[in-house]
Amino acid sequence: MILADIGNSYIKVYQKGAVRSFEVSEGLKRYGSERVYYISVNNNYTDIPKNWTDIAEKIELDTSYLGLGIDRKAVCMAVTDGVIVDAGSAVTVDVMQNGVHLGGYILPGMQAMMGAYHSISPKLAVTLNPNVELGVLPQNTKDAVNYAIISSIKSMIQTTARGKIYFTGGDGKFLSKLFENSIYDETLVFQGMMKGLEC
Template identity: 40%
Template sequence: MEKVILVDIGHTRYHIWENGYIYHRETPPQLEGEIYYISVNPQGEEKFLQLNPSAINLEDKVNFFTLYDGLGIDRKMACKTIIDGVVIDAGTAITIDVMEKGIHNGGIIMAGLGQLQKLFQKISPKLEFPLEEIDFSHLPLNTREAVMWGTIGAVVKMIGEIRGSKPLYFTGGDGKFLQKIVG
């Protein structure tokens, strides 16, 4: 039996599960084995299939009911195993989806933290700061804190509004970072 490989083709990276390990690539890998994938990136998918023509797209095989029109396969897969909770995928975009009793109740899409950072950098090089944890107990008293409030604060506030008392489930490249801040 061939080894099974799972691939999630995102907006900026390829996320690969192989032999119990997860690794990431910025360019499409050529893989050997029984390959299954999901994709939210048509151009990335095309490049991936040039190297892995026998890979099987799982999108049409996933059964996930929602009234949300246009819910991406990445969000479906992230929500599929959650009965009650809020799923936060913090990648290029940040999606926040609510699951109640195994039913998808809707969700939102926001710009990702990296995209917000780039936006501030375009406004002015003086607004370029690395993402770091911030103290939300007082108003910002310097530009670095003000930028952090404008990026991280907006996301944290939205999560708080949607969350209620539901448990949170984080995924995506900035998931661990947000989890530390939100708790």
């Protein structure tokens, strides 16, 4: 079975336990003749192959949250208890308890944060340094910005953390290293999709 998670720019394809990422048009073409179960955050794609099946209606998350994106739903479905952090262009943080979604919030991703500093002043347009020292107060502008970006994401997740923290997404691996009780898993969204498909 092949699963696909279609985003705004990229498509992630899951096959035999491995995840591959492609630009959307390339992924649709490459797997065009395969039987694929997919979800998509974007309904504007008109060239999805006919033998692909949208499984959005199978992704049923127990939640009161209005307007939760289909990919975020799938990621949450993969976890029964814990905090789920999907760190990409945005960083979504969601809480699951006994299979119920309790709510969540959205931080800007690290690149978007950099853009925010740049919009305030060119002086704050420093280089991203994810390895900035978090144990001491910054002593220059570059560190002051990087410390704030990384520390604010970290302290928010810490405030929310109940038990295990599951990380996924492009910056998930890096962020997971800031926590002891963390797991990084790039297949979370596909685990949720498989749960929906009951396989």
